[in-house]
Amino acid sequence: MTELDLDDLGLDEGGHLLVAHALVSSERVLVRGRAENLAVDLPAWCRARGDRCARTDVGFVIERGPYQRTGERAGSIDRPVDHAPARWGLAARGARVEAGAPLLDLPLAAKSAVWADEAARLYAQAAAAQWDPATAIPWDAPVEHPAEVEDAVVQVMTYLIENETAALLVPARFLSRIHPHFREVMQLLAIQTADEARHIEVFTRRATLRRQELGLSTAGGQASLASLFDEPEFAIASFLLSVLGEGSFLSLLWFLRDHAPDLCTREVARLAAQDEARHVAFGLAHLQRHLGEDPSLRGRLAAAIERRHAALANTAGLNALVFDALVLLAAGDWSPASLRRGHAAVVELVGDMDRGRRQRLSRLGFSADEATALSALHTRNFM
Amino acid sequence: MSELILGAVAYDAKVVPIWDGFRAWFTARGVPFDYVLFTNYERQVEAHLRGDIHVAWNSPLAWIEMVRLARKHGRDASAIAMRDTDRDLTSVVVVREDSSVRSLADLRGKRVGVGAADSPQATLIPLLSFADANVEVEVIRHDVLVGKHGDHIGGERDAVKALLAGTVDAACVIDGNRLAFAREGLGPTRVVHVTAPFDHCNMTVLDGAPASVPRFRELLLAMSYDDPEVRPLLDLEGLKVWQPGRTTGYTLLERACDRFGTLDAWLAAR
Numbered sequence: 001m002t003e004l005d006l007d008d009l010g011l012d013e014g015g016h017l018l019v020a021h022a023l024v025s026s027e028r029v030l031v032r033g034r035a036e037n038l039a040v041d042l043p044a045w046c047r048a049r050g051d052r053c054a055r056t057d058v059g060f061v062i063e064r065g066p067y068q069r070t071g072e073r074a075g076s077i078d079r080p081v082d083h084a085p086a087r088w089g090l091a092a093r094g095a096r097v098e099a100g101a102p103l104l105d106l107p108l109a110a111k112s113a114v115w116a117d118e119a120a121r122l123y124a125q126a127a128a129a130q131w132d133p134a135t136a137i138p139w140d141a142p143v144e145h146p147a148e149v150e151d152a153v154v155q156v157m158t159y160l161i162e163n164e165t166a167a168l169l170v171p172a173r174f175l176s177r178i179h180p181h182f183r184e185v186m187q188l189l190a191i192q193t194a195d196e197a198r199h200i201e202v203f204t205r206r207a208t209l210r211r212q213e214l215g216l217s218t219a220g221g222q223a224s225l226a227s228l229f230d231e232p233e234f235a236i237a238s239f240l241l242s243v244l245g246e247g248s249f250l251s252l253l254w255f256l257r258d259h260a261p262d263l264c265t266r267e268v269a270r271l272a273a274q275d276e277a278r279h280v281a282f283g284l285a286h287l288q289r290h291l292g293e294d295p296s297l298r299g300r301l302a303a304a305i306e307r308r309h310a311a312l313a314n315t316a317g318l319n320a321l322v323f324d325a326l327v328l329l330a331a332g333d334w335s336p337a338s339l340r341r342g343h344a345a346v347v348e349l350v351g352d353m354d355r356g357r358r359q360r361l362s363r364l365g366f367s368a369d370e371a372t373a374l375s376a377l378h379t380r381n382f383m
Numbered sequence: 384m385s386e387l388i389l390g391a392v393a394y395d396a397k398v399v400p401i402w403d404g405f406r407a408w409f410t411a412r413g414v415p416f417d418y419v420l421f422t423n424y425e426r427q428v429e430a431h432l433r434g435d436i437h438v439a440w441n442s443p444l445a446w447i448e449m450v451r452l453a454r455k456h457g458r459d460a461s462a463i464a465m466r467d468t469d470r471d472l473t474s475v476v477v478v479r480e481d482s483s484v485r486s487l488a489d490l491r492g493k494r495v496g497v498g499a500a501d502s503p504q505a506t507l508i509p510l511l512s513f514a515d516a517n518v519e520v521e522v523i524r525h526d527v528l529v530g531k532h533g534d535h536i537g538g539e540r541d542a543v544k545a546l547l548a549g550t551v552d553a554a555c556v557i558d559g560n561r562l563a564f565a566r567e568g569l570g571p572t573r574v575v576h577v578t579a580p581f582d583h584c585n586m587t588v589l590d591g592a593p594a595s596v597p598r599f600r601e602l603l604l605a606m607s608y609d610d611p612e613v614r615p616l617l618d619l620e621g622l623k624v625w626q627p628g629r630t631t632g633y634t635l636l637e638r639a640c641d642r643f644g645t646l647d648a649w650l651a652a653r
Contacts, residue, residue, distance in 0.1 A: 012565035037561070037574045040475055044558040047468055050608075050623035067608045067623045099611030 002026035006033030011041035032059035071096040084181035109179040116286035119184035126191045141263035155215035155325040157207035166225040168196035195275040236304045242283025248353040259330040309377040386415040390436035393420040394534035404616040423530025439587045442532035462585035462628030469583040477572035495520040496542035496551035502533025509555035511639040582632025
């Protein structure tokens, strides 16, 4: 029997830690002590734990009860399992999980469906690259272009905000369904939604720098974004949003970085593009991994593009409002020479978007012909 | 097998998940089971006598009420099970650590904070100690949810808060709550009196209970803390294992009821 002398330390002063510690390695412990309330506290503490406590001439003899807290390991800290069971719930990966916890509805529990080995690296990169909109953007930089060009900037910002809102809400819907065992993916999607929240903030702030009101949100644009919400499968939603949508969006942000008429807009676009590049990288990484394990996914991805194209066939097609706003924005003024230059730049942008999509499709294993055909079907709303 | 109906008092919102869980567990094991919640123990005891419920999860005071009411009506009550944590409790009278009070006698004429009027552990049993010692005190009650027999911990907590605020000179609480309150920062306090041990709740049945009662009891006593389905329920209800019921641990409370006439008017009206 282990002997423990608490001296004058009471159980209401932390003394229970010493008793519990002794009971881990010994089934019977003789406890002595001088604390005034020990004779009341020790039996009460033992009763609550299911231990036996008997007072003897030399102290209190405690016999450990049979009710120890046990549990199974929720995988190992550094490597996720292929299928995370619902019974692990919110437990940290690698924690010991007591049986009997409530079963949460976490349907995205297969590693093949969500995992990318790059997730941890991309998350760390994202955490290190967070920027403060208050200080990172030169909000006071001069805005000297004509009023109509400013209207074009506001229209483009209006369009960017609704696209970024979709880019926040679509991953957020999956975030709440991913088993937290895939911690790095959960963290990455969380920081991705935080990125989008920041983008919405800076685009709104830029739009209202010189104007009281925002531009027009088109029905066709919203129809295109709404179709992203209909996709129940994580892989397909991620493909449509991150690889195709945000991929094209990246070209648009680079275009704004290079052609916007004022420094503030150029910086807003440059910083947002840095974040979007990570989102595209994660989408590509986990889809490449998923395709490696399930090549049949490739057919489902192609079908998803075709389905979305068919669903959007009756919408207004090319978002003319945004196209024209981009031309004027890139032109910077109303002169024919500037408009010609602006128009050529936007045509080049559309070509860039197509090249980018084809390149990413080929990285996912689509042939050049397939990539060309599928890229052409991508929504003309860019996202 | 007809449905076995248990009565319990809703002293806390957690009562619903506890009995919902037990209902599913018993039903899955071939004992159709349901429960009815009451707002107070007196209503539960009367419903039990009427036959509206077959088993009652009774406080110690409700047990005595049931025994006495049953006897008055020519019936018999028995305790079939209780929690391991219902056995051999003590209540304590505590003072502030810097108090000069060393014994019950030192509290003569002083203000003593107790729990709800019908709390066995925080009012009736500790006040019996004062009465037995012929120490008259000014009793300051902390009536949180009367009718629930002190199941709600709020009355005891308020008594200790009053002690620490200096509005009473001593407070009466059950032994384990002194430690629990210390963890909440309600301390330090010093024990000046410990009552004799007493028992707390039990599962009560009356003579002529349904045939499913023995099977219900058997299943209850077989519940294992290692069973992941029942462990959360046992944790919520505050036990590790159900024990057979015993009725030897209620003499202190019976004596307190007799001494203070606690049940006289209630019993006479029924």
